[in-house]
Amino acid sequence: PQQKFRKDYAPPPYTISTVHLNFILGEETTTVTSRLHVLPNYGLLEEGAARPALQLDGRKDVKLVRVAVAGNELAAGQYMVTEKQLTLNNLPPGEFEVEVVTELRPQDNSTLEGLYKSSGNFCTQCEAEGFRGITFFLDRPDIMAKYTTRIEADEANYPVLLGNGNLKESGKLEGGRHYAVWEDPFPKPCYLFALVAGKLSMKERSFTTCSGREVALRIFVQENNLGKVDHALESLIKSMKWDEETFGLEYDLDLFNIVAVDDFNMGAMENKSLNIFNSRLVLASPETATDLDYSRIEGVVGHEYFHNWTGNRVTCRDWFQLTLKEGLTVFRDQEFTADMNSRAVKRIEDVMMLRSSQFTEDAGPMSHPIRPESYIKMDNFYTLTVYEKGAEVVRLYDTLLGKEGFRKGMDLYFKRHDGHAVTCDDFLAAMADANNVNLDTLGRWYSQAGTPNLHVSTLYDAASKTYTLTCKQNTPPSAGQDIKLPVLIPIKLGLLGPDGADVPLRLRGPDGSVTDLGTTGVLRFEEAESTFTFEGVEVEPVPSLLRGFSAPVKMHVEGQTDEQLLFLLAHDSDPFNRWEAGQRLARKLLLKLYAAAAAGGGADNAKDVGERCAAAGGVPDAFVGAYRAVLGDETLDGSFKAMAVSLPTGNELMDAIEGADPPLLHHVRMYVVKQLALQLRPELEALVAANDDKPGEPYHFTAAACAHRAIKNRCLAMLSSLEEPEITQMLLNRFKDATNMTDEIAALSCLVELAGPDRDVALASFYDKFKDEPLVLLKWLGLQATSNAPGNVALVKSLVDHPAFNVTNPNNCYSLFLGFGRSPVNFHAADGSGYAFMGDAVLRVDTINHQVAARMVSAFTTWRQYDKERQAMMRSQLERIVSHPGLSENVFEIASKSLK
Ligand code: BAL
Ligand code: ZN
Structure with a gap:
């Protein structure tokens, strides 16, 4: 297979301004007629030079029926067609029309790319390169054209016909057939094309935009699911309002459709005004969806909606730039969720995922920069690196420039590039120019793979009352990249005094001047090594570094003691770093116990591993005490507490273990959970009781209600590790009596870990019920x-x-x-x-x-x-x-x- 390289990007020799598509949908064969208005883009030709060929991308299951250029049908021999391409030569000068007729069998298309059928309905998925599965086309995102789509189908089987943009015309045809014509006024790349035809029911709400336009919001689902769309509709309304308030971005059409389908490779797709969603990210009811499902639906509905500006109005020049739209849109959906719910909880969840999965990707053989240099199949690069690390890189701008500066950059980005297909460099330039700052070292994040290591050492000088941080960075080599340059790492920090309060930060500049940074400042660290000195520090502080996880790095703090971590866990004003201190403590303990357990043999059984851990010192009282304090802290909400008493994931720990034995690590983690449960049992039971549903209380998806369920179910999971019959019975009762899916699945997931008949009975009854x-x-x-x-x-x-x-x-x-x-x-x-x-x-x-x-x-x-x-x-x-x-x-x- 052939690799494509970013360095080989060249503008296409032809562009397309308008596309007229006519779909004749059938049970056996679907016929697509595509009429393209083609414009030359090759500039001046040298004398005698032939005009370049027009090479349209295709796929082997797309059958070419007919092709015409400038109204003349081409005979065999006047064009070349292979499994992947249609080549047209001897083209006329100037602009011309191309008409291509293809035949498809969507009912046989199990790849779910291009046009296919799901639950009897026709639907499409064109990103990244699925449009070529419909017709021969210049299937690349820098071809932005205006689309008109006519859809014709049997009316009884496919009463709903949807396309991008506005409905222009519809009507009945002979033989029980009908048609609809959709016109999208905005130029778009073909990956945003969509079509749906089927038996669907719809629920509608309306949204009035900031300029007073009414937008119809419609969600289409199979009829039996109509009762499960309210949350998605509500989430869409919240997203539209949030984007207006946060970024001044208003929706640009009078209609916004979402269709839920059961067979979908991705989570959802941002096709212009016709989003197609995996049904698991639309449908929710308290009885069938968990708090996590509700939260994901809110986030993904937001994400796809936000793409209307960051992705659709301004799109990517080529697929190497995918993070331009995805990193930015993930950042936007993260901020949306943070504003709708708890900022700290959202940040911790995102960092947990980044560390447990993206860091692993970045350290392994598939490691690639957020803007990859090459690919064989673009679909393989919809990765955590492009999405989640990409979002972290966008967050770097936000941290450095502040909310106001970031907004200025976004405004300039849209002013410069609305309606165009652009690059990550264009985004960086807009941010830099709008704020008049140099961001060259931030630009290196786009081209270097791997997670940078940040080493910090500290020095307090009591005589001069100064506190100095020495920061060093390096990024490990990765495939094709032996040498890495220093990147811009914003270090957001505070210094805690002996009472746990933040002390004022007075940063000494190279010229001796002093800058007052308040109590949380951001250091711009962009060399291999730099020192930062604070003045007027009366007593040696405890540093709280990388607050809010201000850069996606692995931080090593020289000489950081357990006492300091316990102090941060108890006092840090930054909730992320409170959680982080607990994670660091747990990580140290788990790695120590793992090493001891591994030295004593393999993971034959949990009991032996537990004995080896106990012999190595077990879980120290100070650690248990810290967890006890978190559980008892009345100022903390339940969701935060639940995360604060969760151990680092096995994946994250594995990163630090050479030649890891995953079952052994699992048993070590479970040993620690069990010890915590043994020693904290009264606290855990009290929290379960305090956070239980009040009888008859209906389910609500609010941050407060989710927090109660989160801590209750976390405590239950810890208690279940004790494997006591009384606790198992309690879990079985809770499983039977649960009134919402969050609690039901929480109890079942504990039971599933237990061997024995209770597990089988619970699983069988769950299956029967659902x-x-x-x-x-x-x-x-x-x-x-x-x-x-x-x-x-x-x-x-x-x-x-x-x-x-x-x-x-x-x-x-x-x-x-x-x-x-x-x-x-x-x-x-x-x-x-x-x-x-x-x-x-x-x-x-x-x-x-x-x-x-x-x-x-x-x-x-x-x-x-x-x-x-x-x-x-x-x-x-x-x-x-x-x-x-x-x-x-x-x-x-x-x-x-x-x-x-
Ligand atoms: N563009 C593919 C799905 C998504 O990221 O929204
Ligand atoms: Zn996206």
């Missing part, structure tokens, strides 16, 4: 797949044949296979059975859906992190996959790069 709710069955599959109950590989294997499981549906594969890949005990079973199961599954799914299979193969990418035996077994699965005949380019790229 067998007609496909989204709830995803949870049922996921819980069993992820379970660390010993010997669970056999159960997961049997689930593949369960009637509830459908291998052609991406959500099913994500729940079962990706869920299984997250189980440290069973995916990493010492006999390799988990790896073999996953290898088989990758190859099977690859015959159906390449994108889903490529995501699954990522479970093997981290193979170098583990012990020698596991490395060998994982590697051999990767080798088997790479050498498999007929492998897709998607899977080939991930598997082959993982082996490098």
Whole structure:
């Protein structure tokens, strides 16, 4: 397969100004007629030079029926068509029309890219390169054209016909057919094209924009789901209002449609005015969706809506620039969620995910800069690095420039680039120019892969009352990048005095002048090494560094003691750093116990591992005391507390362990949880009682109600680790009596970790209750797949044949296979059975859906992190996959790069 390189970008020799599409949708064959107005873009030609060819992208399942140029049908021999391209030569000078007629079989399209069918309805997915699965086209984001779409279909089977933009015309045709014509006034790249035709029911609300325009907001779903769309509609209204208030961005059409489909590779897609969503990110009711689902729906509805400006009005010049729209839009949705709920909780959740998954990606063989330099399949680069690290890089501007400066930069970005396809450099330039600052060292974040290390050492000089921080940075080498330059790291910090309060920050400049930074300041650190000195510091302070996680780095603070961390955990005015102090303490403890347990042997069973941990000192009283203090702190909300008493994830810890044994690490973590539960039992039980639902209280998705459920369920999970019959019975009762899915699944997830009949009974009754709710069955599959109950590989294997499981549906594969890949005990079973199961599954799914299979193969990418035996077994699965005949380019790229 061929790699594409960023350095090879060249403007296209032709552009397209208008696209007229006519879809004749059929049960057997769908015919698409595409009329393009093509403009030359090749500039002046040298004398005698031929005009360049027009090369339109295609796909092997797109059958070319007819092609005409300037009204003349081309005969065979006057064009060239391959599986991937239609080439037109001898083109007329100036502007001309091209008409292409293609035939498709959407009902057979299991890739879910281009035009396909889901639950009997037609729908599309064109990002990144799916439009070429509909018709031959210049399928690249820098071709921005105005689209008119006519859709024709049988009226009884497909009563709803939707396209981008405004409905211009509709009517009945002979033979029970009907049609609709949609016109989108905004130029757009083809990846934002969308079409939906089917039997759908709709719920509508209205939004009045800041300039007084009425916008109809409609959500289309299958009729039986109409009762589950209110939360998504409410979230859309909140998003529209937030974007007006925060960035002055108003919606630009009179209609905004969302359609929910069950078969969808991604979470959702921001097609112009016709968002298509994976149904799990639209549908919610208290009985079927958890607080986390509600929160994700709010965030993703916001994310797709925010793309209307950051992505659609201003889009990417080429796919290497994906983070331009995705990093920025993730940052915007993070801020939206923070404003709607708790800022601290949102920040902690995002950093947990970044550390446990993106840092791993950045340290492994698939490591790439947020703006990648090359790809085989662009679909493989919708990564945590491009999205989440990309959002962290956008946050760097916000931290450095402040809210006002960031807004000035955004305003200039839209003023300069509205209606255009641009680059990350253009974004940086708008931010720098609007604020008159040099951001060159920030620009390095776009081109360097890997997580930078930040080393900080501190020195207090009592005589001069100065406090000096010496900061050093380095970024480890990664594939193709041996040498890394220093990047701009904004270090947001405070200094805590002996009473725990922040002391004033008086920063000494190189010329001896002093700048007053208040009590939380931002240091601009952009050299390999720099020192920062604060004056007037009466007593040696405890530093609170990288407040709010002000840069996506791994920070090492020289000489940081447990006492300092306990002090920060108790007093830091920055809630993120309070949580962070607890995480650092837990991390130190877990790594120490892991080392001791590993020295004593493998992970044969939890009991032995526990004994080895106990012999190594167990969980110290000070640690238990710190958790007790957090649990008892009346000033902290329940969601924060729940996260503060959660241990760092296994993935995050694995980063720091050479040759890790995942089941052993799991048992060490569980040992610590159990010790905490033993010693904090009264506190945990009291919190469960204090945060329980009041009888008859209806479910509400509010920050306060979620906080009660979060801490209650966290405490229950800790208590369940005790595996006492009385507690198990309490969990069974709670599972039976739960009045909302958050509590029901929380109890079930505890029961699923236990071996024995209670587990089976609970799972069977859950299945019985929800067998007609496909989204709830995803949870049922996921819980069993992820379970660390010993010997669970056999159960997961049997689930593949369960009637509830459908291998052609991406959500099913994500729940079962990706869920299984997250189980440290069973995916990493010492006999390799988990790896073999996953290898088989990758190859099977690859015959159906390449994108889903490529995501699954990522479970093997981290193979170098583990012990020698596991490395060998994982590697051999990767080798088997790479050498498999007929492998897709998607899977080939991930598997082959993982082996490098
Ligand atoms: N653009 C793909 C889906 C999303 O990031 O919104
Ligand atoms: Zn996005």
